[in-house]
Amino acid sequence: MSFPAAKARIESLSLATSFGATVDVLRLDLLHPVVSGNKWFKLKEYINAAKTASKTTLLTFGGAYSNHIVATAAAAKMNGLKSIGIIRGEKPEVLSPTLLAAMSYEMHLHFLSRTAYREKSLPTDIYINHNPEDISVVPEGGYGSLGAKGAEDILRENETTSYTHIVSAVGTGTTLAGLINAGTAEQKIIGIPVLKNAFSLRQEIQNLLPVEKHNAFELLTDYHFGGYAKHNAALLNFMNEFYRQTAVPTDFVYTGKTFFAAVDLLKKGYFPAGSKILLIHTGGLQGNASLKKEALIFG
Ligand SMILES: *Cc1c(COP(=O)(O)O)cnc(C)c1O
Numbered sequence: 001m002s003f004p005a006a007k008a009r010i011e012s013l014s015l016a017t018s019f020g021a022t023v024d025v026l027r028l029d030l031l032h033p034v035v036s037g038n039k040w041f042k043l044k045e046y047i048n049a050a051k052t053a054s055k056t057t058l059l060t061f062g063g064a065y066s067n068h069i070v071a072t073a074a075a076a077k078m079n080g081l082k083s084i085g086i087i088r089g090e091k092p093e094v095l096s097p098t099l100l101a102a103m104s105y106e107m108h109l110h111f112l113s114r115t116a117y118r119e120k121s122l123p124t125d126i127y128i129n130h131n132p133e134d135i136s137v138v139p140e141g142g143y144g145s146l147g148a149k150g151a152e153d154i155l156r157e158n159e160t161t162s163y164t165h166i167v168s169a170v171g172t173g174t175t176l177a178g179l180i181n182a183g184t185a186e187q188k189i190i191g192i193p194v195l196k197n198a199f200s201l202r203q204e205i206q207n208l209l210p211v212e213k214h215n216a217f218e219l220l221t222d223y224h225f226g227g228y229a230k231h232n233a234a235l236l237n238f239m240n241e242f243y244r245q246t247a248v249p250t251d252f253v254y255t256g257k258t259f260f261a262a263v264d265l266l267k268k269g270y271f272p273a274g275s276k277i278l279l280i281h282t283g284g285l286q287g288n289a290s291l292k293k294e295a296l297i298f299g
Helices: 038-052 067-078 097-105 114-118 144-152 173-180 199-207 233-246 255-267 283-288
Strands: 010-012 021-028 057-062 084-087 107-110 135-137 164-170 187-193 217-220 276-282
Touching: 038 057, 038 067, 038 135, 038 144, 038 173, 057 067, 067 084, 067 097, 067 283, 084 097, 084 114, 097 107, 097 283, 107 114, 144 173, 164 173, 164 255, 173 187, 173 199, 187 255, 199 217, 233 255, 255 276
Parallel strands: 021 276, 057 084, 057 135, 084 107, 164 187, 164 276, 187 217
Antiparallel strands: 010 021
C-alpha cells in the first residue's frame, strides 16, 4: 500500500530525571498530521489483502472518537479504496472532530445502536450503495494477525535491537503483539493497557503470538486512570510537564498514560541501571481535540 513518505525517527529524551537509564522515543506521531502512528502499520496488511482480493471498499468499526476510524478512512482514500465506518451509538447532533475528519476522507458513516453494534449486525442499507462482494472487513481496532504482522515493521524500520526495554500503549494489543513478534529474545516488551478491567487482554494478545512468545511480554495494568479516555489533572499536568522537558506532545488516551507509566516506573526503580528504554509514540494526537483548549500547553 502507499504509505507516508518518511520512516519514523528515534529521538533521545533529556528527562530531568532518568535514574541512570537512557530513554528514547520512536516518533510514529510524526508520520502524518491526522492519521499518525501505529494505525498505519496495523492497516497496511489489511489493505494489501483487500487489494489482492480485488476488493474496492474497506469496512470497519469504531466509536465516535476512534483513531482507527479516521486512520482507515485516510489509508483507504490514499490507496484508491472506498471506506465505510460503522459507528457505535446513535448519530449525535454534533459530529466529533474524528468523524468530521473521517468524512473529509470520504468515509461513509453508518451509526448503529449500542446493542446492534455489539452484535456487529450490519445495517442492510449499506448494500444499497455497496456490493457485499466488494467489501473487505477490517476488524474493530485492526485487531488480528494481519494487524500484528504490519505492526512488526514499527521496530524493523529503524535499528532497535540494542534497546533493553520497549514500552507501548495497549488498546486491542495488536500493536504490542507486533512488537513482541519483532523483538529479540533479550528485550523486555512492556504494554500499558489504557482500558480498565481488560481481563481477557493477555489471552487476546497471546492469540496473535507463536507459543514460544506467549510469556515474552508484560502488561502493567495500573495506569489506565479510571478507564478508556478517562483523565484527571495529574495526567494532564504530566503531559504538559513532559512537553516542557522534551518538546514531545502526547495524547490523553494512549501515549500520555504510557509515558506517565514509564516515568513512574523509572522513579520506582523498575528499570535496572544502564537500561536502554525505547518508548513508542503511537500517535493519536488528534484525540486531544476533544479536550478544553486551555488544558494543554501544546496544541
Ligand atoms: C489505537 C491506538 C493504540 C492501541 O493500539 P492497539 O494495537 O489497539 O493496542 C495505541 N496508541 C494510539 C495512539 C492509538 O491510536
